[in-house]
């Protein structure tokens with residue numbers, strides 16, 4: 001949600017969210033007892049959550065997993081199309097792909113806002129006073145482009161040491177979907193490198209349009225040619 005959304009769009013959003021809750025409420029029995037060795041079935045079998053909490057959990061995983069992946073993958077495709085040498089390198093040596101995935105996670109911004117934290121105690125952060133109860137917005141993207149952490153941070157360089165990047169956050173709220181997400185990004189890089197050697201942006205990068213008012217940064221479209 002953001003300032004770009006009108007009252008009507010917000011109403012649409014809450015209707016859509018309600019539909020997602022209703023979907024999982026209706027389908028939960030099938031999802032937990034149906035085929036497959038998956039997380040919902042395991043949590044249900046462990047009897048760790050009641051029905052209501054299981055629905056909330058399923059909705060959270062769906063909402064936190066789908067929009068993030070879809071938005072990030074589109075942004076990462078733009079990054080790769082702007083760096084054709086990286087795609088050629090991945091094609092020549094697929095063992096480079098894990099390092100490319102990590103640099104994509106560091107370099108490509110995903111969120112348009114910040115990770116939210118509520119201070120539980122008065123805190124001093126390098127001279128910045130934060131009072132208990134205050135909301136703090138932390139830009140993981142700014143941290144990933146901090147020259148004190150990464151030299152020439154605005155240069156896309158899969159050869160660099162990316163350890164400590166905050167593409168999946170940090171600490172207690174570190175992304176639980178990180179392994180799945182890394183597999184998705186790896187598959188995307190492989191597909192672009194292997195199947196689309198001639199693919200390139202059909203417009204200069206600064207002419208790309210980005211979706212406004214959303215929580216996640218993603219292109220409206222990726223015009224390509226080959």
Ligand code: HEM
Nearest residue numbers: 064065068069072115116167168169173175176177180181
């Ligand atoms: C490229 C894809 C993804 C990226 C870049 C990403 C990134 C992130 C980041 C930065 C956070 C931390 C937010 C914070 O500190 O407030 C986070 C949290 C989370 N992610 Fe992901 N994520 C991705 C995919 C997924 C997938 C596929 C799932 C689930 C299947 C998922 C589930 C979650 C959940 C549930 C949280 C909240 C964790 C908590 O608050 O304890 N994410 N993700």
